Amino acid sequence: MKGRGYYGIGIQNVKTAENIGTLWRSAFIFGASFIFTIGNRYKRQASDTVQAWRQIPLYNYQSFDEFYKSLPYDCQLIGIELADKSIPIAEFKHPNRCIYLLGAEDSGLSNEAMDRCHELIILPGAYCLNVSVAGSIVLYDRVQKAENSFEKP
8 A cells, every 4th residue: 555654753852842833834844743752842933833732743752761661652753863874865765654853953963772773764965954944854854755665565
């Protein structure tokens, strides 16, 4: 069945709350099932102009361990990070069931998070993007590749 599965996206230790509102809006538009934060709590933002909070849930986790313990069965954790072992997004095949994890713009993903990700992907460019922009690009890439990239159920 085409499009079967689910995905969510979130940010570890987000630097500015405005990025959550923008990412939440993109997550809603691109069909994500949920959004989350690790380490920081969300405050309603004007950047969420479509009121995505009415459409998809936001989960807040105090720590990475708390988040990791709640991963759904058979769901892959995919980190987005500028790291040597990251796969370029152009070569990446999105899993049917996954959670995308972004790090803060100034510090990236924690070492613990990178070690526990099933895969890491990298976006083009030598510098980090705004975290909500990076997340939006990943979601767009998933939607664009959806026709042929999902694993068979």
